[in-house]
Amino acid sequence: MRHRITFYHRNEHGVEPASLQIRDRSLSGPDLVAVREHRVTLALEELPAELRELLREVHELHLRWSTPRAYDTLGPWSSRLPPGLHTFYTPQPASAADSARLCAQLRAVFGDLDCSSPTESFTRLPTDRFSHSTAYQYYQPLDALTNLSTYAEQYACVPGDADCKRWAQGLANAVSLDFSYDTISHAVKITAVWPEGQQNLLIDSHPDHRTEVGILTPDAPQHLEPHELGVAGLLTVLGEDTKPSPVLFSFPSRHKDASSTFSSTFLQPLGLHPTLQLKIDSSSPPLPDSACSLHAYLTLPRTIFADKYQLGDDLFLSSKNLTALRYISQPVDLEAPDYAMKYWGSSVLLELQPPSTQEDSPWTAEIPLHLRYLSPAEGGYSSISVPWPAIFWACNTEEGTKFPNSPFDRANLGYDGLFGPRTLFWHVNPKTEGNAGLNHQLRVPVLDLNRAGWVSTGTAAVVLLGFAYIVFKLVAVYWRTGYSSQKPGTEGKKKTQ
Template identity: 80%
Template sequence: MRHRITFFHRNEHGIEPSSLEIRDRSISGPDLVAVREHRVTLALEELPAELQELLHEIHELHIRWGTPQAHDSLGPWNSRLPPGLHAFYTPQTASAADSTRLCAQLRAAFGDLDCSSPSESFTKLPTDRFSHSTAFQYFQPLDTLTNLAIYAEQNAVSLDLSYDTISHAVKITTRWPEQHQELLIDSHPDHRTEVGILTPDSPPHLEPHELGVTGLLTVLGDDTKPSPVLFSFPSRHKDAGSTFSAAYLSPLGLHPTLQLRINFREPPLQDSSCSLHAYLTLPRTIFADKYQLGDELFLSSKNLTALRYISQPVDLEAPDYAMKLWGSSVLLELRPPNIQEDSPWTAEIPLHLRYLSPAEGGYSSINVPWPAVFWACNTEEGTKFVSSPFDRANLGYDGLFGPRTLFWHVTPELEGRGDFNHQIRVPVLDLKKTQWVSTGTAAVVLVGFAYIIFKLASVYWRTGHGSQKLATKSEKKKQ
């Protein structure tokens, strides 16, 4: 097992190296204001037997969770996803996708998920476009990690779990937001534990797609004092330095419109090809109509450029309770604002609600996560994003772009209280009134059937078919 703990702080929140105390396999020092990341790497043989058997059926598995609570990004951790639980999966064989074991393990770890098997509950991803994409995707709104760990549920802002057959290792990464962090870490004799205290810097020859850092590194049990470091590494996700808000226009009805309001005017890179995007993960209770989003004139009126991707299939008529797929993911390119205009810039995304199961009171509530909004910029020819110690890939949308794409994320900003989930009240059939509906339906059917019989009988007797048959029989007897 390998354990890596990283504190990333702003320049003004640095601490003196002399204030750190290293004894045997522990390190301590004053509290510091920083983002904290823990990464644990486990070899396959270090896992429980049941989990080992499951992973033998899996070629690639990436689980991503993000909190719906507001938090700032810092350092190499600028990537964002719609809040909730995301799973990206490629089976070893086609038949493995029919197995229920993966969904059973997800339910055991994260609670009561609506997941039966990858072939039924996951959506397929377009692996023919770029080889770095997985084959299947699953999403479910999930506010907390109560079933996973109490400490993570209370404080963590994201959780990542990754496995692939090449490394034969599981990597679990948890991040906490920028706040006061206690600096007191002990390590196990059989585990390698590395502690880093880093801050942004600009090493010589820093490339535009790289992030430079400086700070202190310590390997507990090996080092007697922290080692100063200065290095750079590729950073595929960066902060665009702007914010956006999201809200549904009133009245909602059965066809709500999501409005995005963004407070910027210019793309992050002036000398590069950049396009603005919104990535949505929509539970199956709500969906986007790809045919409606295929009309260029309609898109232009909403400040949208094009529908770049929508997962398939998306049934436009089926009610929520008749579906097994988790929902759908949508990538929309937004039309960038005119830098000469001073008025607030907004884009509108039309969506549609499904019919839900009856409920008492005639209303049900659904949660729809905010989208991720970002600029996708092409880097120069020959740019290579080599392996980074902090790289975060397999986020769903990154598999829809080329390997040289740089993502500049727009930070979501709450305009009031709440979190990054929209709660929508949906009108449904009132359970208290369903008995009248069934009784009334039966009565209408019976009345209609009786009316049809009556009309047929009246026509039959009025046209004299009955008397004609009797007359024909008597004439035959006389002959």
């Protein structure tokens, strides 16, 4: 097992190397205001038995969780996802894609998920578009990692390992979590990130684990490319180093901060065809000399959906400050009610249309959506949750630019598989009001159970009255004209012959 613990702080929040104490396999120092990342790399034999058996049927499995709490990014952790649990999965060619083992394991780790099997609950991704995309996708709103924290403490930590239990309990405060496995590496990487704040600088290392600790800050080495990030700081391998080693290096980064913000709201009145309005505080691309386009990536639970036919009208899109619908997952049934569907929902990638004025000013875009019919409820209203989208600029890098694996690379986010391998993503940060989160809580109209009896009785009465009316008209016609198999006018002709 290998641990990599990284503290990334602003220049003004530095720590003196002399204040760090390294004894045997531990490091201690003064508290530090920083972002903290903890990555654990495990071999298959170090995993719980049921998880090990599952991964033998998997070619690729990537779990991405993002908190519904608003937070600021710093350094290499600029990538954004709609809040909730995102699962990207490719089975082994010889394995059954509809195996229920994956969903059973997800429920055991994360709690009560609406997942039965990949065939029934997952949507397919377009692997024919780019080879680096996985085959299936699943999404579930998930506000916290409480169940995962308990699971890790019980099954991943050996008795008496206090450090492991502290790490597992600390997952409740993380803002993002990644789990990645592929058959090429045959290793599992689990990465958790905690937001910028007061971090306790006290780390102990297990004798059988390799633990690397980095305390880094932004830096700009000479000849830094636009797709790279530069850092400087101190690096220590516990159990091997007796003092921190200074480091200065740069690395390629697919994700960067666009230094702009957006807000998301639903226009009122809501109705059955709500409109999601995005307010963006800047219309200027981050790289003026590169080909950049602004996109919104939505993960919509099955209670709400986008109509690809409506979003195929160029004139309509232009009136909403939209350019084009670049991708929508399939299938999306436009008529089925929520309670008749098994798929998790749909993902949508829309290209936005910033104003073409020279002035960099705030602007809005509107995305038309549609509610599904939900199960009846008392009072005539139900509550649904719709996550905020991820907004980013996708910029093409120069010919020949490569993104080799970097220490903080983050891939398999869903939308990155819809772009080429040389795309650089500049993320627009969500901005909320007060303590509001990144999920829209909507009250939507449904059939009122208190009045459902009158509806069924009234419907039956109308059907019976309609049937009686039709019978009455048929009988009335029979009484007036009678019934005969002869054609009209035949009888008169026979008499004249």
